[in-house]
Amino acid sequence: MNGKRLFLSRIAFYLSIFVVIIVLQIISIFLYIKSVDLSIVFIKNHIYQIGLVIILTFTMLYATGMVSYYRRRPKAWTSFNVLQAIWLSFLSLSVAYTVSTLFFYSTRIGRTIYLYNFILLSLFFILNIERFLKHSIKKTTSYVWLCRNITPERLKAEYGINIFNIRYSFSPEDSPENTILLYDDPKTEEKPEIIEKIIRGFAAMPIPYLLELETGLVPLMYVKDFYHISDFTSTKYFTDGVKVIMDYLFAPILFILLFPISFLVAVIHKFESPGPIFYRQLRSGKYGEPFYLIKFRTMIKDAEKSGQKFSSKDDPRVTRIGRIMRKLRLDEVPQLINVMRGEMSLIGPRPERPEFIEEFGKKIPYYKLRLEVKPGLTGWAQVHYKYTGPDLSEQIRRLEYDLYYLKNRSVILDFIILLKTIGVVLKAEGV
Numbered sequence: 001m002n003g004k005r006l007f008l009s010r011i012a013f014y015l016s017i018f019v020v021i022i023v024l025q026i027i028s029i030f031l032y033i034k035s036v037d038l039s040i041v042f043i044k045n046h047i048y049q050i051g052l053v054i055i056l057t058f059t060m061l062y063a064t065g066m067v068s069y070y071r072r073r074p075k076a077w078t079s080f081n082v083l084q085a086i087w088l089s090f091l092s093l094s095v096a097y098t099v100s101t102l103f104f105y106s107t108r109i110g111r112t113i114y115l116y117n118f119i120l121l122s123l124f125f126i127l128n129i130e131r132f133l134k135h136s137i138k139k140t141t142s143y144v145w146l147c148r149n150i151t152p153e154r155l156k157a158e159y160g161i162n163i164f165n166i167r168y169s170f171s172p173e174d175s176p177e178n179t180i181l182l183y184d185d186p187k188t189e190e191k192p193e194i195i196e197k198i199i200r201g202f203a204a205m206p207i208p209y210l211l212e213l214e215t216g217l218v219p220l221m222y223v224k225d226f227y228h229i230s231d232f233t234s235t236k237y238f239t240d241g242v243k244v245i246m247d248y249l250f251a252p253i254l255f256i257l258l259f260p261i262s263f264l265v266a267v268i269h270k271f272e273s274p275g276p277i278f279y280r281q282l283r284s285g286k287y288g289e290p291f292y293l294i295k296f297r298t299m300i301k302d303a304e305k306s307g308q309k310f311s312s313k314d315d316p317r318v319t320r321i322g323r324i325m326r327k328l329r330l331d332e333v334p335q336l337i338n339v340m341r342g343e344m345s346l347i348g349p350r351p352e353r354p355e356f357i358e359e360f361g362k363k364i365p366y367y368k369l370r371l372e373v374k375p376g377l378t379g380w381a382q383v384h385y386k387y388t389g390p391d392l393s394e395q396i397r398r399l400e401y402d403l404y405y406l407k408n409r410s411v412i413l414d415f416i417i418l419l420k421t422i423g424v425v426l427k428a429e430g431v
Contacts, residue, residue: 014067017058017061017067018054018058020124021054021057021058021061021121022054024117024120024121024124025050025053025054025057025113025117026039026043027116027120028113028116028117028120029042029043029050029113031116032109032112032113032116053096056095056096056099057096057117057121059096059419060091060095060096061121062416062419062420062423063419063420063422063423063426064091064422064423064426064427090118090122091426141164141165141178141179141180142165142167142171142174142178142179142180143163143164143165143166143167143179143180143181143182144167144168144169144170144174144179144180144181144182145163145166145167145168145182146168146181146182146183146184146185146188146194147182147183147184147185147207148184148185149184149185149221149222150184150207150221152166155207159211159214159215160215161210161211161214161215163182170193170197174202176200176201176202176203179202179203180202180203180204180205181194181197181202181203181204181205182205182206182207182210183204183205183206183207184206184207184208184222185225186206186225186226188204189204206222206226207219207222208222208223208226208227209226212404212407216380216384216401216404217384217397217400217401217403217404218400218403218404218407219400220364220365220366220396220399220400220403223365223366223403224365227407231406231407232366232369232372232403232406232407233369233372233406236409236410238411239409239410239411239414242411243345243346243347243411243414246346246414247339247340247342247345247346248340250346251336251339251340251346252336252340254333254336255333255336255337255340258330258333258336259333259334259336261330262296262325262330262331262333262334263277265296265321265324265325265330266278266296266297266325266330266331268321269296269297269298269319269321269322269325272319272320272321273297273299273300273319273321273322275297275300276297277296277297278294278295278296278297278334279294279295279296279297280292280293280294281293281295281353282353282354283351283352283353283354283375284351284352284353284354284357284371284375285343285344285351285371285374285375286371286372286373286374286375287371287372288354288357288368288371289343290354291338291341291343291344293335293338293344293351294334294335294337294338295331295332295334295335296325296330296331296332296333296334297322297331298318298319298321298322298323298325298326298331299317299318299319299322300317300319328425329424329425332377335377336377339377343374344374344375344376344377345373345374345375345376345377346376346377346378346414346418347376347377347378347379347414347417347418348373348374348375348376348377348379348405349370349373349375349376349379349381349402349405350375350376350379350381350382350398351375351376352370352375357370357371360392360395363392364392364395364396364399366399366403367395367399369402369403369406370399370402370406372406373406373409378417378418378421378424379402379405379417380401380402380404380405380413380417381398381399381401381402381405382421382424383417383420383421383423383424384401384420385397385398385401
């Protein structure tokens, strides 16, 4: 399975979910009108409106994580996850169908169609049918494992990719239709027997590219052999130009919309923990340029009196209301001022302190490549990986997501990150 086939499988996955939404929308209309002929007339008369409703629904389901190509491991069947699925379905469909009702349907029609769609789509995701539509490495395909630096067990444990039907040598029964060569040594491609297989139509897939397509990260251990430094540092004039326009256009709007409620919560926090409402902290910007990041205070006063250190998951320095602000990411709203100043972007790697940049830059190769772009209010690593502390393995994993963003950054990827950020906020997954 080469990169093109994996890309096509991803497109097929999204199309399958899209078709499900279309079918359920049509069924909902039939359930409401109770006449096939009248339903067909209704659909013809509202084809553009129905199309926009479908797009809105898919967008909100993606934003809240109900549709996620990169989520390799299905969630355990627990009552909490069932309730979470119901909540996310309600939340996403409420937004989509409220917008559609306001603009396209009468209130009664909109409410009824929304109700039917909510029930049907909720059942669809609660029953976990999504995992049967989602792309996975098929059990019917044979894989010739030619990797030296990683085992199938490690691939599953670290990245959640489970490969079946693995063999370590070729067989006379192998055919290009159902056999894939997986390798992690660039010299493998130079071997005569491998060249012969490729010429015959066999797909040869380097493990780092498989990981990039399947998990959304660039594995650091393979950067030296399979990537060039220009993959991460190339200037993308169109993307960077659009980012600047979007930053200056949307940052003031978001600031106006979000600041009142954020400030109110921050004032309440001041009564719980006396001290300043805001705090400023030195961070490294693009190319390492220092700037002062602005946030709402979420910790007790003089939290770093004994010295600077990373915030932990259950940090005792974080107050009760401060923890809520972090979960909903309300503490980061003042960073929009940094965006309007040009010190940050809406999308980019997490802004880090200069001393931590220097520390990890000495221990982790390519770490300072994160400074190639402006740090972001949100980013690819922030929506895919937990908040990282001083642990080296956590920092490496976050860097792998940042490298993926540097390599693949585009207007579309930024839009996807914004959607995922909405889901993180709605699910209160901030830290």
